[in-house]
Amino acid sequence: MIAAPDRTPLPRRFFDRPVLEVAPDLLGRILVRHTHTPDGPIELRLTEVEAYAGPADPGSHAYRGRTERNAVMFGPPGHAYVYFTYGMWHCMNLVCGPAGSASGVLLRAGEILSGHERAHKHRPTARNDRELAKGPARLATALGIDRHLNGVDVCAGPRSPMEILTGAPAPADQVLSGPRTGVGGEGATHPWRFWIDGDPTVSPYRAHTPRRRSSDAPSDGT
DNA sequence: GCCCGGATAGCCT
DNA sequence: GGCTATCCGGGCA
Numbered sequence: 001m002i003a004a005p006d007r008t009p010l011p012r013r014f015f016d017r018p019v020l021e022v023a024p025d026l027l028g029r030i031l032v033r034h035t036h037t038p039d040g041p042i043e044l045r046l047t048e049v050e051a052y053a054g055p056a057d058p059g060s061h062a063y064r065g066r067t068e069r070n071a072v073m074f075g076p077p078g079h080a081y082v083y084f085t086y087g088m089w090h091c092m093n094l095v096c097g098p099a100g101s102a103s104g105v106l107l108r109a110g111e112i113l114s115g116h117e118r119a120h121k122h123r124p125t126a127r128n129d130r131e132l133a134k135g136p137a138r139l140a141t142a143l144g145i146d147r148h149l150n151g152v153d154v155c156a157g158p159r160s161p162m163e164i165l166t167g168a169p170a171p172a173d174q175v176l177s178g179p180r181t182g183v184g185g186e187g188a189t190h191p192w193r194f195w196i197d198g199d200p201t202v203s204p205y206r207a208h209t210p211r212r213r214s215s216d217a218p219s220d221g222t
Numbered sequence: 223g224c225c226c227g228g229a230t231a232g233c234c235t
Numbered sequence: 236g237g238c239t240a241t242c243c244g245g246g247c248a
Contacts, residue, residue, distance in 0.1 A: 050240070059240070069233065086241050087230030093240085106240055125243070137241050182240055206241090 005030060005045075006166035012155040014164075015077035019096040019103035023051040024175050024194045026094070026105060030113065030167040033143040034158060042115030042143050044133055045167060048108040048195040048202045050180050052093065054101050059180060059187025062102035073102045078155040080162060082140070082147055089137030090146045094154065094164070108136045108181070108193070111201045119143070135203040170196045184208035 010029065015022060026049050033042040052060040061070045061083065072081040073095055081093040081104055093104035110133045112119050119132045119142040126132045126142070133139040140146070145162075154164045177191040181203070188208060195202045 052240075061240075064234085067234080083240085084232065085239060087232070087239090089241055091240065108240085135241070141242095180240075187240090 003168070005168045008166045009155065009157065010164045010166055012076075012078040015094060015096050015155070016098060017096065019051045019053055019101075019105060020192070022094075022096045023049050023105045023192070024172075024177070025169060026107075026164075027175055027194060027196050028168050028170040030165040031107070031110065031143070031154075032158075032163040032165060033115075033145065034161055034163065035118075035144065036159075036161075039118060040115065042119055043113040044110040044139070044143060045113055046107060046110045047199040048110070048193070050106040050108055050194070051192040052104050052106060053192070054097070054103040057103075057187060058185055059183035060102070060104075066102070070102070072151045073104050075099055075151075078153060080145075080149055080152045080154055082145060082150040082152075084147055085137070090140040091136040092140050092145050092149075106136055107139055109134050109195070109201050109203045110139055111199070112142065130200045134201050138203075174198075178205065181206050182208055 026046050029046050031044045055062045055065060062073050066074045072079055076099040077095050079095045081095055082090055084090055093106050095104045097103045112129060112132045116129055122144055123132055123142045132142045149161055152162050154162050174197045175194055176197050177194050179188050180193045
C-alpha cells in the first residue's frame, strides 16, 4: 500500500540551500499549475532536473553576469525563472540558494498527475500521457507556462499561478545522475543532471550538437 | 527503433 | 551575425 503524497507546500528554506542539494531533492515533488478555472489545477510529479551553479558555471545563463533576461536568477530563492529559447519554446527553472548566488534547477521532465485533458490540449502532438512532459520545453508547454510566469514566487500559496508541494521525494537509491543535456564545453563535464531510475517520463539523453554554420552549406559558387 | 536537419526569434558579443 | 539549457517530422532499418 502506497502512502498518499504529502500536499504540504515546500517552504522557502527548502530552496535556500546549495543547488546540488536541492536538485536531487526535487525529484518526486509536485509542481501545481493553478489556472484558477473551474477545471482545477494541472499537477506534475518531477522526474528529471538539471542543476545550474551560478556565474561560475559556463553552462548557466548566469555566466557572464546579470542581464535583464536572467535577472530573476540573481534574486531570492523559491522563484521561477522562465525563459524563451530556440525561437519557439519556454523552459522553467527554480531559483536556489541565497539571493545573489544565481543558481537554479531546470525542470526537464515529469509525470502529469491531473489535468491530462488540458495538458493534451496544450500539447496536441503528444501521443500518450508519458510524452506530455518528457523534455523541458514539453513540460512548460503542457502546463501552460510561458514568460508571463517569469519571476513567480512558488512559495506564495495556492493563489499564485504555480506552487511546489512536498509530494513523495524519490529515495536516494532510485536517483541517478549524469552529464547535462545540450550543454557543451566545460559545462558538460559535471554530472549535474538527476533523474528517477527507470521512470518512463525521463527524456532521452542527447549530447550537445554544435550547429553547422550556414557558410559551410553548398553555395552557387560565387 | 535510430539518425538527421529545419524551424524560429531573442539574446549577447 | 552567431548561438541557443529544443522539438518535430521524415527517411531508413
